Structure formats: structure tokens, C-alpha cells
Amino acid sequence: MPGQWLLLWDSKDETGMAVELEPAAVKKGRPPRAYVQGPAGDHIDISVSLKQDGDYLKDAPSLKALDVSAQEGSRLAYRLLQDEAEDHYIRHEATARFCIDGDKLGGDTLDKVKNQISGRSADLLFALAVIMAAVRHDPDYPAVAATGELTPEGRLKGVGHVPAKIEAALAALPVGGLIVYPLVNDSEISPQLRQQVTGSGHRLAPIERLDEVVSQYLGIPIGKAWMGNPYRGFEKFDAQHGRIFFGREADALALEKKLLAREAEGRPGILILGASGSGKSSLTHAGLVPQLKRTQLQRPLLSSVWRPALLDEKEEAAVAVSIRNAWSLLPGLNGLTTVQPVENPPSLPRQSLSPLGQLADDFIGQLPDQARFVWVLDQLEELLTSGFAPATIDAFAKFLLKLQTNGIWIVGTFRSDFYLAYQQSPLIDVFGNGGTYDLRELDATALERIIREPARLAKLEFANDTETHENLALTLRDEVVQGGKGMLPLLEFTLSRLYEERDIATGKITFEAYRDIGGKIGGLKGAIGQHANQILATCTPKERDTLPEVLIRLIRLSDDGKQVLRQRANTTGLFVTADHETLIQKLINGRILQTEKNREGESVIELVHECLLSNWDAMQEAIGLYQTIIDQRRKFSYSATHWEVEGRPKQLLIKGKDEIIRSELLSVYMGKDVSNIECSFINESIKQSRRKNLFIVHDKVKTTGFQPVSFS
Structure with missing residues (x-):
């Protein structure tokens, strides 16, 4: 059995520790890990001790925390294996004796292990140790180092000091080790x-659930169980969610067939067209890519995802750096972080290549032999709607063509309402008319699978209405069918909320919970607005007052001015009061906003899904404010320009307290788009009003510190 290492934190020296967990010898010749035939149930006997000078200690202070982790982790591991018992895994009583061999540790390290361990970060390692002992595997498992606290459902909670723990694992694990967190x-x-881990011959395994690491990284098939919430809400489906992705199986097969045909033509690219909320991204990440990994076994498959709007800088050089950094994290491609010469240099001198052209040569030269690479371009319409210059778009299209010519599979997702822009862009040369795939609406049978199949894996049951006796799963299905386009995200969100409100004892999802979640509007469309308003109800009045200022920064007009779209906002220096920050954090915690770091390490936020634009009353009010500001801005700009042209006469300044307040607030929202002339115009108006004792600076300008919105 390969080794297993606990990843711990040394609070005294502020460094990570990797401590090996070993089998402990026991009396009467019993093995340290035994799986004794017996009745099904929670028959678990797990213990952990500390070995010092040949003796096993059980009263060291740290052992109390480790014992709790051993019990909780083992219980979840045993339950997972029992859920799969009908096939092949476990119907046994389990006995396991673990120890930390203090004789192998230095005196200082031993003292820390004896006295400093606290918390539940050892849960995950104990769960994995029990599973790896219970289920034989050929070839053998990798050496594993792990840190993570498990919830009662088997999900992973965040823990502290993970980077330092990974560094400790690198020093302890043999080559080929797995680091789980x-x-x-x-x-x-x-x-x-990440590059250090890859270069050392190890793998990182960031996971959401215990069953995920067991199936994906240990190679133990898990098909009958799902630990935790089987519905994604507004969170994206990724490859690891393939087991709970239903309803689009036929589309995944059709896309695979079309990609193979396109490859035979020398143009292995396809663009998936569909309405907003139709499931394009989920189909690609959780349907198509796992399908390819299951069937295209003759060549190793690598995949990566890139989304245009995640870039703050829009020039070609920034695009190339973003892609290069993403690709360099893949196996065998860590050399992409520094430019390497290619074996067969292009005919043009290297220095004459564009940043993307140079990246294409570097990538093709370093791609591992025989590997098939699938590059997913998510929400590709953002390339045409997010401020990228025509020259950058043209260079990107040429970049895609070069990748295709060299056998790289390109899979893009694209909103169908921007199809005209696609036809008028260089992207049409990449995919052509024959390289598109229209994603159709799901029929009732597929919708029912989306609802019922994840519930089956999570051991859930939909209740019947006490009066009509209709099953809740059918009610949800029919509401989606009747609602038409854009209902899938609302369905997935409502199902996720229903899981949270389930009867834990019976696993039943009830009509009572469904009606409560829907609020006043009711049904799927009422669920998201009700949820968002419940979050707002936990805010103070001052926090709620900042909501319009936050929301209008998260929307923009499309280039043709006909649609309101969501956009990302950089929070650094923009929302500077405690009320702004608290509101934003509550919306993030409530899954109304999502956040991540940009390339500079700054926090950016955006609405978690576009369906919020039309299904949340506060968002509708913010859109109305946004459109009013745009109209007023045109009038304001005209007045300022007229004042400047006429020689800045006093009679053309803004008059009246209310008008100045409106203009001042408008300048707050306009932000960096306010010209010098416009700034002078409003400042001179304020000075004149003060001289007449008409005006006091508006509180929202004087005290909020809100940095205003800019318009595209």
C-alpha cells in the first residue's frame, strides 16, 4: 500500500507539515486494517495513535482532534462504499488502526504533532486511507497527501494555509504523488x-466532494451515489459533474460525430449556437468533453477552457499571455511560460510573428506526442461584444485557423442572438456555415431526466401534492415546458434550493418547500427573486441603499444599444465603504454574485447568471436607473459642450438646487467618462450655487466614497 500523508499547519513556525500516516501493529496478531464479513451498516472501528520509542500513545492532546477526523472521515468513506455495495465494494465491518511514527520525526516536529494539531483538516486523508485499504486496485494507488474538512454530506469545506501545505507535500511525497485539497x-x-508541482512529477487534485476524488483520481468507479447537492444552481457544470449531467446525451454524441467528420476534412472546429440559458456551456464541459474522454481512448486527450470577458485588457498581447498561462498548467506544457524555440521554425523570422502567432508555434512545438487537444472557447460572443479591437479579433481568428490546421480541436459556445455579428466577423472563416451546431430546446422527456436522475443518485424523492396527487417532478417539468426559452437556469436554481429545503430524515422534496421558495410570484420565476430579496432582508438600510450603485456597474448596453448585458466589475478602489463591501459579500455568499481574481490579483465580481436581469425586481430597477443615466448623460454632455463653445457664460450654468444635485449624482455614476469640460461645467455650477447659499454637497457624493460607473 502506498503512503498517505496528513497535511498540517505549524502555527508556531508558520509553515506546512506533511506527516505520514501508517498502519499500527495490534495485539493478538490482528491486521492493522481489517474488513470482516458482517451485516451491512455502520460497523466501523477506527483509531489513531502516536508511536514514540516503540510505544503507542493515545493521550497526546493532538490525538483528540485526529480521532474526530478519523471517525468522521471513515464514516463517510464507509457510507460511500456501501452505496455502491450492490455492485462490488463493501458489505463488511471495518477495523482500521493508524499511527503516526514519531520515531521517524525530529524531536521538534514530534512535539508539534503531539500538541499543536487542531481542527478537522485531517478528515479527507482518513476517508481516503480507509477507501484505499478497502478496495483493491491494480495498478496500485498513488501516494496521497490530503487536507480538507468534510461536511456530513461528503463535501469539502475550505481550510487554511493550503499553499504552504502543498509545499510540504512536495518535500515528502515520492514521484507521482497526488495532492488533494x-x-x-x-x-x-x-x-x-502549480508549475513546481508539475515539474516535480506530482498532480494537484482540487475537489468538491469525496466521491469525486475516489472516481476521478483513484480510479474507483462510482456510479450509484452522489454526495451532497446533485443540482448546480447557478454554478457551472464542469467535467467532474458529468455523472449528474442529464438531458443532453444525444447532443454530446452528435457533437462528437460532427467533430470527427470535421477533423477528417482538416477543420476540426465547431461552434455551438443556442439561446442564453439553453445549456451550451454545460453541454460542452459536462457532456462533450467527458464523452470524448470515454470514447477517444486511442490518443491521450487534453482540454482547456478560455472565456474572452475574463480579460481586463483587450489587446492581442494580453490575450496571448492569458492563453499561454492557462495552457502552461496542462501536463507537458509547463514550458509555455517561457518562450521556447520550436524544432521546425516557421518560414517567417520569429521576431516578425504576432503574440498569438508566436504562441501558436510554441504550443504546437510543445504539445505532447500523440495527444489530442480540445480547446473550449466559452461564451465566444464576448469576443465581439466586450470591447476587443477589430485587429485583435482578426488576429484571434487567424490564431484559431492555425491551430485547426495543426489538428487542434476548437469548440466554441455562442449566443444565437449575436449570430449576425458572427456572420460579419472573421470567426466565420474559422467555423464556416458547416461548422455550427444549433442547440434545440429540450423536450419533456429530457427535462424529466434533468429533474429525476440527479435525485436518484443523491437518494432523494419528489413528493406528491396532497390534494391533486401530482408528483412535484412533473409539476416542475411542465412549468419549464410552458415557460419556453430561458427556463433551464431557473429550473436548476430552484432544484438546488429545494435540495437545501428537503426533509433530511426522509430525503423527500415537498410541495410546501416549492411554494415557500417561489414567494409571491410563485414557481420557478419567483424563486430567484425571492431568494435575492431574502438576502437583502439581512442587510442594514445603509447597505441596501448602495445596491443600485453596485448593480449598475454590473450591466452594460450591447454595441447596438438594444440589449442590456451583464459585465464584470473590478472592486479594487471602486466600492470603498464598509456598506458596499458588506453588501457585496452577502450577495456573493448568497450566490447572486460570483467573484474571482483577475491576472493582476484583483477581485472582480459579476452577476452569477443573466436570468437575474429579468427575474429580480431590484435588477429591473437598476436597469431603469442605468437607462435614465444614459439619457441624462446625453443632455448633460450637450449642455456642457454648449457652455464651452459659448465662452463659459454664467447664464448657461446649471441652475437650481435639484438640477445641480441630479447633475452631481450623474457625474458620480459617469466616473472616468466625465470629460474635463464636463467636470468644469458642474464645478462652476456648484460654486455659483454656493455663493447664492443654494446648495450643500449631496450626502451620497460627500459620504459614500462610491467611485462612479463608466459607460462603454
């Missing part, structure tokens, strides 16, 4: 540390 901590891992 919670997915919520993954953003803390720097590109440099």
Missing part, C-alpha cells in the same frame, strides 16, 4: 507553485 482553496495556488 478543497476546490474552494484552488484560487490560492499561484501559477509558480
